[in-house]
Amino acid sequence: MINRKDEFLEIMKSKLQGRRFIHSLNVAAAAKKLAKRYGADVEKAYICGLLHDIMKNSPYAEQYEYMMQFSDIPEVVIEINKLWHAPAGAAFVRDVLGIDDPEMISAIKYHTTGKANMTLLEKVIYIADFISEEREYPGVDEVRKAAFEDIDKAVLIGTRFTLEELLDQNREINQDTIDAYNEVCRKFNY
Ligand SMILES: [Fe+2]
Ligand SMILES: [Fe+2]
Known part of the structure; x- marks a missing residue:
């Protein structure tokens, strides 16, 4: 996989450019560090981090088409086009780049x-x-700190952050985010 790193870098540069390309590099670097910290597969983490937003600049029609290669996309995701790039990217890396590792596909999706029940990856x-380097939002330092102390704590903070934002804006909430939140919440006995 790592021998395809240069190929993937070129694809990302052509598909994203500018700040989104920088974001991809930063997420790849952060994923590598976290993988080292927790004993996940460092190469897989780097590649997934690099590729995770691969469809972000693609037209919505194209994103929709790739996303619908999955038969289990929740209604809430189909209704919010900002969410399409994640499953679309997963289908793209599987069907176009030929990545056949289910965990990598799921991590992007x-x-x-x-x-x-997220896996470590x-x-x-x-x-x-x-926590990618260019991120600047209130509370980012708290997530950065938690990320290297206990990744589940970081997941708790991250999901809470997303849920709060959605509630503040009267937006629909995806069941998967609630499930992720509940799971880590239970762990910390809150
Ligand atoms: Fe994304
Ligand atoms: Fe991203």
């Missing part, structure tokens, strides 16, 4: 919403996206 990508 759920990088925005999270889900219950899925958590690494979910959190790497929150």
